[in-house]
Amino acid sequence: MxxxxxxxxxxxxxxxxxxxxxxxxxxxxxxxxxxxxxxxxxxxxxxxxxxxxxxxxxxxxxxxxxxxxxxxxxxxxxxxxxxxxxxxxxxxxxxxxxxxxxxxxxxxxxxxxxxxxxxxxxxxxxxxxxxxxxxxxxxxxxxxxxxxxxxxxxxxxxxxxxxxxxxVRNDLLNVGANREEGIEVFGLDSDRPILLVLGGSLGARRINQLIEKNIEELRNKNIQIIWQCGKLYYEEYKKYNSEDVIVTAFVEKMNLVYGAADYVISRAGASSISELALVGKPVIFIPSPNVAEDHQTKNALSIVKEGGAILLKEMELEEKFLPTFNALVENSDLQRELGAKFLSLALxxxxxxxxxxxxxxxxx
Ligand SMILES: CC(=O)N[C@H]1[C@@H](OP(=O)(O)OP(=O)(O)OC[C@H]2O[C@@H](n3ccc(=O)[nH]c3=O)[C@H](O)[C@@H]2O)O[C@H](CO)[C@@H](O)[C@@H]1O
Structure with missing residues (x-):
C-alpha cells in the first residue's frame, strides 16, 4: 500500500x-x-x-x-x-x-x-x-x-x-511487568495470594453468587480477591469491598489485574481466553451456558483438552467448586503446569x- x-x-x-x-x-x-x-x-x-x-x-x-x-x-x-x-x-x-x-x-x-x-x-x-x-x-x-x-x-x-x-491489546503482551504496580494500585499485600475473578465484559451473575457464597472460605485461606462483578451487579456486591476484597464493576486496566493475579476464575468469552493465554496463569473457566450454541464451553474445552486450564460447568459448581479450587491452591506444581501449557497455546x-x-x- x-x-x-x-x-x-x-x-x-x-x-x-x-x-x-x-x-x-x-x-x-x-x-x-x-x-x-x-x-x-x-x-x-x-x-x-x-x-x-x-x-x-x-x-x-x-x-x-x-x-x-x-x-x-x-x-x-x-x-x-x-x-x-x-x-x-x-x-x-x-x-x-x-x-x-x-x-x-x-x-x-x-x-x-x-x-x-x-x-x-x-x-x-x-x-x-x-x-x-x-x-x-x-x-x-x-x-x-x-x-x-x-x-x-x-x-x-x-x-x-x-x-x-x-x-489482543498491546499492553497485555507482557503483564508480568505489571505485577507490582497492580498490587500497589489495589492496595493489596504482595505476600498473600491474589485471586482474580472475571465475569466477562458485562459481569456474570452466577460467578458473583459463587464468590459471595464462598467469600469467608476464601478469606480463611488468606486469599485476597480482585472481583470484577459487572456494571449491572455492582450495587449489589460493592458491600464486600474491604482491605482484601476489591469489588469493581469494570476494570479499565486489565494489564494490572492480570499482572497481579496468582490464579483466575473467569467466564470463557473468546477474548478473555486469548488474553489469559498470554498471561499464562492457572485458570478455572466457568463458561456462560446462556450463549449461542454453548460456544463458551467449546472455547474453553479447546484449552482444557490440551491441559491448559480447568473447566467447571455452572451446574456442577455446588459440588465441585471448593474441592477443585482447593486442589489448585494447594498444588503449586499444578499451577505452574497449567500456566505454562496455556501460555504455549497463545497466538x-x-x-x-x-x-x-x-x-x-x-x-x-
Ligand atoms: C455473554 C456474552 O454474550 N458473551 C460473549 C461476549 O463476551 P465478552 O464481551 O465478555 O467477551 P470476551 O470474554 O471475549 O472479552 C471481554 C473483553 O473485555 C475486557 N474486559 C472485561 C472485563 C473488564 O472489567 N474489563 C475489560 O476490559 C477483557 O479484557 C476482554 O478484552 O463476546 C465474546 C466474543 O465474541 C463471546 O465469546 C462471549 O460468549
Missing amino acids: KRAPRVILSGGGTGGHIYPAIAIANEIKARYADAEILFVGAEDKMEMQKVPQAGYKIEGLWISGIQRKLTIDNLAFPFKLISSLWKSKKIIKQFKPDVVIGTGGFASGAVVKVAASMSIPTLIQEQNSFPGITNKLLGKKANRVCVAYDNLERFFPKEKIVKTGNP PNATSDIVNQVEAIMKN
Whole structure:
C-alpha cells in the first residue's frame, strides 16, 4: 500500500467484539500513521463509549438482535434492519473506505454486507469456536475470514479462512511487568495470594453468587480477591469491598489485574481466553451456558483438552467448586503446569497477522 488507507471497522454489543476492533485499528495506525479510521457501532451499546475513549470516531446505527420471545424490539427489527442498511450505505458513500472490517455483533452485519455489495474489500474476524449469526451470514460475502480456532470450515468457505488468533491489546503482551504496580494500585499485600475473578465484559451473575457464597472460605485461606462483578451487579456486591476484597464493576486496566493475579476464575468469552493465554496463569473457566450454541464451553474445552486450564460447568459448581479450587491452591506444581501449557497455546501475533490479511485484500 502506498497511500494511507481509509478503513471502516465495525463490531460491538459486548467488549468481546469491540476490543478486537480497537486492537486492529491501533495496528493499522502503527503501520500507517495517517490512516483514516471510522468505527460503526450500534446506538446505545458499549462501543459508543469505549471507541471514543480509545481515540476513534464512531457512528451509531439503529440496530439490535432478535430476541427469542415476542417483544416490541422484535416488531421493530425489520425497520431497524432497513434503517441500518440505509445508513451504512450513506456512511460508506461519504467515507469511501478502501476496506471494511467486521468483528461481530449486529452493527457489523449491516456495514459489511453493504460494503461487499459495493465491491469494497471486506474482512471479518471471528473470535469464537462457534460463530455468531452475523459472521455466519457474512462469511459468504467477505473476502477473508480470520479465525482463532480450528475446524471452522463447517461455517465458512475454506479458501477464505486464515487462522490468526484473536487480537489482543498491546499492553497485555507482557503483564508480568505489571505485577507490582497492580498490587500497589489495589492496595493489596504482595505476600498473600491474589485471586482474580472475571465475569466477562458485562459481569456474570452466577460467578458473583459463587464468590459471595464462598467469600469467608476464601478469606480463611488468606486469599485476597480482585472481583470484577459487572456494571449491572455492582450495587449489589460493592458491600464486600474491604482491605482484601476489591469489588469493581469494570476494570479499565486489565494489564494490572492480570499482572497481579496468582490464579483466575473467569467466564470463557473468546477474548478473555486469548488474553489469559498470554498471561499464562492457572485458570478455572466457568463458561456462560446462556450463549449461542454453548460456544463458551467449546472455547474453553479447546484449552482444557490440551491441559491448559480447568473447566467447571455452572451446574456442577455446588459440588465441585471448593474441592477443585482447593486442589489448585494447594498444588503449586499444578499451577505452574497449567500456566505454562496455556501460555504455549497463545497466538501473540494475531493483530499483526490480521492486518497483513487486510493489506493483502486491499492489494487484490
Ligand atoms: C455473554 C456474552 O454474550 N458473551 C460473549 C461476549 O463476551 P465478552 O464481551 O465478555 O467477551 P470476551 O470474554 O471475549 O472479552 C471481554 C473483553 O473485555 C475486557 N474486559 C472485561 C472485563 C473488564 O472489567 N474489563 C475489560 O476490559 C477483557 O479484557 C476482554 O478484552 O463476546 C465474546 C466474543 O465474541 C463471546 O465469546 C462471549 O460468549
